[in-house]
Amino acid sequence: MDLEVQSPVEAFETNLIDRIDSEGLLVINSGSDVEKEANDIRGKVFDTPNDAYDFYNHYAFLLGFGLRIHTAYKNKTTNEHYRRMYVCYKEGFKILKCKSSVGDVKKRxxxxxxxxxxxxxxxxxxxxxxxxxxxxxxxxxELTISPTKVLKHRSHGKFHRSLACKSLMVELGQSGLKPCQIKKVINVMKSPHENNVTSKQCSDVLSDQRKQYKEIFSGLIGDQENRI
Structure with missing residues (x-):
């Protein structure tokens, strides 16, 4: 009989059901359990950095915090990535810059x-x-113990990355709407359980789409020139 082997991410998704009590709150592990999990994670192997990010993001969801991509190290000779760091969303402190002309601190x-x-x-x-x-x-x-509140962290809000959402953004963009208008339309249409999309997310999707069109157009021109 074939045994189905779960991926690290699937294993965490399975454990999620056991980590939520009857009141809908995450059950935080005891100190010994957390230490064991930490030892299990050190040395874990992944095929790609995205796999590692997805794994850690699921782990962060279970414990009640969000992630940020902190640093990506590149080899100066080959320009290839050889190390990456993912951190808690509360890592570090924001740097307050002063206005050069007045010397006042910007409102943030x-x-x-x-x-x-x-x-x-x-x-x-x-x-x-x-x-x-x-x-x-x-x-x-303090970690967030409510799953609905955990989903509000940026790293767990994946609705704007879905194919359906991106397709709708592109379609609305082609009809002449601006990113700020597209944001309003999508936020009205989406499920209330999904995070709101932002103007920046809409703008990024439209920008990627334009780049793809340029590449396709450049490729067609190149083919025609070669035939001539």
């Missing part, structure tokens, strides 16, 4: 960062695989 949103040190770092092996060589699960802030 309330800084939610606390200098949290939680992170996961992956490095590339000689065989092309990526493995976790640094993992820190120590947070200096």
């Amino acid at each position: 949103r309330r800084d939610l960062r606390t200098g949290c040190n939680a992170c996961l770092r992956i490095s590339k092996r000689k065989d092309g695989k990526w493995f976790v060589d640094v993992f820190n699960d120590s947070h200096n802030h």
